[in-house]
Amino acid sequence: DGGITQSPKYLFRKEGQNVTLSCEQNLNHDAMYWYRQDPGQGLRLIYYSQIVNDFQKGDIAEGYSVSREKKESFPLTVTSAQKNPTAFYLCASSDGGGSADTQYFGPGTRLTVL
Amino acid sequence: QKEVEQNSGPLSVPEGAIASLNCTYSDRGSQSFFWYRQYSGKSPELIMFIYSNGDKEDGRFTAQLNKASQYVSLLIRDSQPSDSATYLCAVSYNTDKLIFGTGTRLQVFP
Numbered sequence: 001d002g003g004i005t006q007s008p009k010y011l012f013r014k015e016g017q018n019v020t021l022s023c024e025q026n027l028n029h030d031a032m033y034w035y036r037q038d039p040g041q042g043l044r045l046i047y048y049s050q051i052v053n054d055f056q057k058g059d060i061a062e063g064y065s066v067s068r069e070k071k072e073s074f075p076l077t078v079t080s081a082q083k084n085p086t087a088f089y090l091c092a093s094s095d096g097g098g099s100a101d102t103q104y105f106g107p108g109t110r111l112t113v114l
Numbered sequence: 115q116k117e118v119e120q121n122s123g124p125l126s127v128p129e130g131a132i133a134s135l136n137c138t139y140s141d142r143g144s145q146s147f148f149w150y151r152q153y154s155g156k157s158p159e160l161i162m163f164i165y166s167n168g169d170k171e172d173g174r175f176t177a178q179l180n181k182a183s184q185y186v187s188l189l190i191r192d193s194q195p196s197d198s199a200t201y202l203c204a205v206s207y208n209t210d211k212l213i214f215g216t217g218t219r220l221q222v223f224p
Contacts, residue, residue: 031210040122042202042214043158050210058211090157101146101206105157 003027004106006091011111013078013085021076021109023091032074033092033103036060043090049074078111086113116141118205120215127222133190135218137203140184146206147179147186152217153199161188161201193222 004025013019023032031050035043045058049068063082068074074093078085088110092103117140127133135149146165150158164170164177164186176189186205190197200217207213 033211035214040216042118042216045211048211056210101210101212102148102160102163103204103212104160105150108157 004091004093004104006089006106006109008109009107011109013111013113015113016080018077018079019111021078021089021091021111023074023076023106025072025074025091025093025106027093027104028071029093029095029104030071031094031101032068033094034058034064034066034074034076035090035092037088037090046076084113085111087111116144116205116207116213118203118213118215120201120203120218122216123219124221125218127193127220129193129195129222129224131193131222133193133197133220133222135188135190135201135203135220136185137187137205137215138185139203139205139213141205141207142181142184144181144184144205144207147177148204148206148212149175149177149186149188150202150204151197151199152202158202190220193220195222195224198222 007022033048034046047066049055065077091106094103119138148163149161152158170177174191178187202217203215204212
């Protein structure tokens with residue numbers, strides 16, 4: 001089955017720890033995205049990548065880092081510099097370009113800081 | 115600052131009625147428009163997209179786009195309790211990024 005997987009589904013972090021959220025897709029999509037969703041709010045873009053070995057900051061990149069070493073993988077690290085990391089994290093991918101910019105989402109990771 | 119506005123709701127409609135969800139956007143250069151459905155605790159799933167002025171129908175769903183007035187709407191005919199969810203409007207002004215509204219919560223009661 002083609003799709004986007006995220007792991008873990010739930011993640012608990014102690015203050016001061018870095019944690020890495022996994023996102024993998026087998027849709028052969030070029031572009032991948034990370035969003036954060038807080039209760040009652042829309043999705044806010046953290047980072048995105050249109051091609052392997054390249055990525056750009058989104059609207060709320062501070063305290064986060066990413067890598068894109070493989071087309072199918074786009075892990076997100078939530079660093080200790082992120083002051084309020086408790087949120088629902090969503091990874092998405094798209095073909096990119098022209099009319100094929102529809103984004104499809106993974107199931108999400110819910111991060112809680114203890 | 116590019117913005118996408120939605121009424122947070124809840125919008126309550128009886129089963130079998132038409133639910134009308136609206137979205138306005140600020141950037142006239144916006145090119146693509148998307149509606150996603152998000153059940154509580156789940157990730158958004160694409161319902162449909164629209165690029166051109168007018169209506170686009172897919173089953174019980176119709177998306178309507180009016181670029182001159184900068185709004186896009188989603189109509190759900192024969193609403194079912196299973197349609198109860200938050201509906202997110204998203205707008206693309208280039209092929210790189212989407213801007214999401216905060217969503218409208220729809221409640222369909224039997």
